[in-house]
Amino acid sequence: MSGSSGLSGSSGSLASCVPLAREPITSDQAVGVVPMLKALADPTRLRLLSLVLSHEGGEACVCDLLPHFDLAQPTISHHLKVLHEAGLVDREKRGTWVYYLARPEAMAALGSIFVLPVGQERP
Template sequence: MSNLLELSDVSTPCCAPLSDSALSEAEAADLAKVFKALSDPVRLRLLNMIASAEGGEACVCDLTGPFELTAPTISHHLKVLRQAGVIEGERRGTWVYYRTIPEALTRLSGLFALPSAVPA
């Protein structure tokens, strides 16, 4: 008995693919920027706070309290998330209100979603 796999064994996938299609080089570069922005724990928490806020948006005044960081540091983190395209802000008087961009979050979640129809 040989320890080598037969050719037919190699062509049979062991599990379903994680995505419907492979990423292009440009898509991978764009998504890498988003993942880089989300790789910081403060930014990840900020995104979570905004996404889970009542009414779907959070005032910057509510985002500074939970952190032991200065307001300018929080503003920097929010700027990085805006530049990555996962949140947007709207100024209302003195305050800025932030909300997630649903299409961006859907794109991230779809990256590793199982295809809807997996052949048997």
């Protein structure tokens, strides 16, 4: 056991800066970061985020994304929901269309996880 103090959990807005190499992360920190990693641990969702990020203005509607996949529309909708609930993209409804916007904060948080202390970057 150990850890598991009383926290509300869920993938709120934590995981701002949790480098793995600085010191052993706690179970709570791990549980806070994992939802984002789990959301991207799927080829379709990783491509979806990449498509949104590299699209005009870092945003794209579902109809822009659908043609890039051989998957059914509900499947893409499901994947976008997972990305949204993980805090990786925002939702914005405009008329009939729904636009998804990448969240730079989430990208920064993910990048900070893998930062190595100086002197440990040996390729």
